[in-house]
Amino acid sequence: MRVIEIASLDTPELAPFAQLTEAQLRNRLEPELGVFIAESPKVIDRALAAGCQPLSFLMEQGKLAGPAGALAERCGDVPVYTGPRELLARLTGYTLTRGVLCAMRRPALPTPQALCADARRVAVLENIVDSTNIGAIFRSAAALQIDAVLLTPSCCDPLCRRAVRVSMGTVFQVPWTRLGQQASDWPGPGLALLRGMGFSTVALALREDAVAIDDARLCAEPRLAILLGTEGDGLSGETIADCDWTARIPMAHGVDSLNVAAASAVAFWQLRARTI
Numbered sequence: 001m002r003v004i005e006i007a008s009l010d011t012p013e014l015a016p017f018a019q020l021t022e023a024q025l026r027n028r029l030e031p032e033l034g035v036f037i038a039e040s041p042k043v044i045d046r047a048l049a050a051g052c053q054p055l056s057f058l059m060e061q062g063k064l065a066g067p068a069g070a071l072a073e074r075c076g077d078v079p080v081y082t083g084p085r086e087l088l089a090r091l092t093g094y095t096l097t098r099g100v101l102c103a104m105r106r107p108a109l110p111t112p113q114a115l116c117a118d119a120r121r122v123a124v125l126e127n128i129v130d131s132t133n134i135g136a137i138f139r140s141a142a143a144l145q146i147d148a149v150l151l152t153p154s155c156c157d158p159l160c161r162r163a164v165r166v167s168m169g170t171v172f173q174v175p176w177t178r179l180g181q182q183a184s185d186w187p188g189p190g191l192a193l194l195r196g197m198g199f200s201t202v203a204l205a206l207r208e209d210a211v212a213i214d215d216a217r218l219c220a221e222p223r224l225a226i227l228l229g230t231e232g233d234g235l236s237g238e239t240i241a242d243c244d245w246t247a248r249i250p251m252a253h254g255v256d257s258l259n260v261a262a263a264s265a266v267a268f269w270q271l272r273a274r275t276i
């Protein structure tokens with residue numbers, strides 16, 4: 001490891017860990033040179049396994065000889081900035097999860113066509129802005145056989161620090177990309193793209209005319225895109241109207257709905273692709 005003891009919190013090389021906002025990390029200098037932060041050995045290990053490029057580590061001194069240090073050793077000459085826990089908390093504004101952060105280069109996103117070439121089940125997230133929900137949805141997607149996640153342009157960044165942490169690093173295991181870059185790319189153009197790739201679309205919505213989530217016809221669809229909407233309002237009326245199906249999760253005891261992350265887990269399990 002190339003261990004560097006922190007002498008000053010103003011060291012420019014520490015900026016990714018302290019001085020840059022999430023937006024600045026995404027777009028630093030040029031979008032293709034953007035940075036994201038992974039925290040905890042398990043999450044960093046999953047990012048490395050997915051081929052993400054490490055730029056630098058921030059590590060508590062006491063972690064140099066543990067699993068975090070072993071990860072850094074795998075990365076050769078990548079600098080490891082270190083200091084006491086209290087000093088690093090002053091730098092970042094929070095106590096490091098498992099004592100380590102890693103700044104990594106943001107990977108280039110594939111096109112939806114390349115991502116979905118062999119997919120049978122994809123999740124489409126419309127305007128979901130809570131990073132905790134994004135992370136939880138990715139974790140469910142990884143566990144419950146979703147082949148890819150597609151995000152509309154207004155969705156939260158899956159590589160923001162909190163989303164990565166809540167997902168337990170599964171954002172690096174489930175392929176994902178965006179359905180366009182501008183708000184105007186959704187819903188019309190995005191849904192047309194899904195249809196062009198051969199997907200039937202199902203909107204999860206609380207409508208009386210919706211079929212039950214366990215409708216056998218839905219489960220039998222060869223290629224299915226499962227659409228989940230923003231917190232509170234759910235999917236837009238325009239999106240629902242343009243989908244092939246509308247489905248709802250039956251509720252009991254007067255409960256009107258589930259949190260979008262919880263609903264995603266139910267839908268992913270029920271609508272998973274069965275063996276042909």
